[in-house]
Amino acid sequence: MQQPLDKKWGTPADDGNWTGIVGDLQHQKADFSLDVTLSESRSTVMDYSRVYQNDPYVILSPKPSSLPRHLSLTRPFEGEVWMSFLVCTSFMGVILWLLQKAWSWVSGELGVSLVPTVFHTWGIMLLAPIPTLPTNSTGRVLIGWWLLVCVIVTTGYRSSLIAHLSVQGKYPPINTFQDLLNRDGWSWGSYKFEGGNFLYFNGSTDPDVLEINRNMEVFETENWLEHTLAGEFSFIYLKTWIQIFVARHYTDKYGNTPYQYGTTEYPIFGGNVWGFRQISKMKQRLIEAGLLSLWLDDVLKNEFKQNNTEEEGKEQPLYTEQESGQVVLTLDHLQGAFYLSLLGCCLAFGTFLIEIFFHYYHIQDQDLATTARHNIM
Structure with missing residues (x-):
């Protein structure tokens, strides 16, 4: 197993060639690759397996605070x-x-x-x-x-x-990109976009996505966790990736967390695939047998266990959320x-x-x- 020379996932160049893993598959420098996100443009220069996982983008925000x-x-x-x-x-x-x-x-x-x-x-x-x-x-x-x-x-x-x-009422939660744009004084950020992430946020025709990308703060370390918890900030990234970090640092032994995941999921890719020139059917048999679900569950359990072990003996905050169910009367009512x-x-x-x-x-x-x-x- 080896990495591509430029250590990139793969974006198109001006001459029709691709960089990174996709470029190696395009020029037959590799027989197949592991996790690569599928897009319509990539499918024209490489073959791919069936989609085995689709990890969407979600918005991580602090839980809504109480209204004055x-x-x-x-x-x-x-x-x-x-x-x-x-x-x-x-x-x-x-x-x-x-x-x-x-x-x-x-x-x-x-x-x-x-x-x-x-x-x-x-x-x-x-x-x-x-x-x-x-x-x-x-x-x-x-x-x-x-x-x-x-x-x-x-x-x-x-x-x-x-x-x-x-x-006591609470501020409405942030579930969509439009909610972020409508919230006054609110900011958002993510890791540096590469590969398929870069293609989606820079090549989208949706004006909301383009506005989100223009005002995106770029993070290189994990300090986005504290930045989000401080308030008036949301972090946008892959759902599984965010879940792992939140489970490791800000989840108590009861599974409560001060963060809230947006209910809207953005499947910006066609899914996760294996890129290849030739591949056997063994990978699909493993996926259909439930190996992927077993791996993900095991990762989350280990994160919970590790976090509880490190914080053993310390008073853990219990984060709860109470839904008021109140309705503000409008002209329609x-x-x-x-x-x-x-x-x-x-x-x-x-x-x-x-x-x-x-x-x-x-x-x-x-x-x-x-x-x-x-x-x-």
Whole structure:
């Protein structure tokens, strides 16, 4: 067994030749190689065995920390919901004032002021007692529907607030590359990309992958473990490789760890294969017999055993994670309340038109009766 002269896995050169192990197979300097990751471009210059293992890339991050308690009062609703409440409540006061103003102009009754009407609608939303009700049906219909909307909104807020105050919420976990890009002030890193890793991150057409690669920190030693645990940093690498290092350094005897693995796995290669010119069927028989699974399990068990032996007698931290299961109410949850508010406005406006219609004909009937009496006299 020997290494390639340039000690590389294999990347394409400008002249169509390949470097490293793939180049040795391409130019028949070796009969076959052990672990090589399969890619479409490599398959054009070498033969390969069936895929026996596919070790995906995962994101290793510290376990989510708790959300600040002083923001619990605003956490039941998202920002867009709070903004919708502010706008809707203010506009509801203006609509009520306009309807009351129009009715007073038609009927000749005394009108209402804008500021008290707006504060009146805000008082209803804040569950303050209603001092007075409008005298006409238009205002009462609108106030009735607004009361129903406020009951739904305040009930949803109270129930969600109790949940957030009872169980401490946590920041959302990082599971994808998009989560990394969306997290403000967050950084990430990995080992230096070579071979198939280099081809994937530099030749991808996915803008998220290219952005991840542009801002990647390169590590040469194992200090990424402490860097990740310090917070606001994630490490991206092969899942099995990361599991071994975490099991060796930061896993207690109960199997708990302060790290969290991203649920999204990125199988950036076609899989692990043996590159060759000729190969027997013996390797496939060993894989199908379960030898690979046995090796991996044995490696992890040895790491756990070695770590527990070295830390024997020391107090081990027990890392646990509690899932809150809380849901922040969004516009999707409370869209019914806004639909009811719109429906109330429509019904109030319809009632206003009906009142105008009856008021108009009532005045006409009075005028006709007065004219008839004058004629008789």
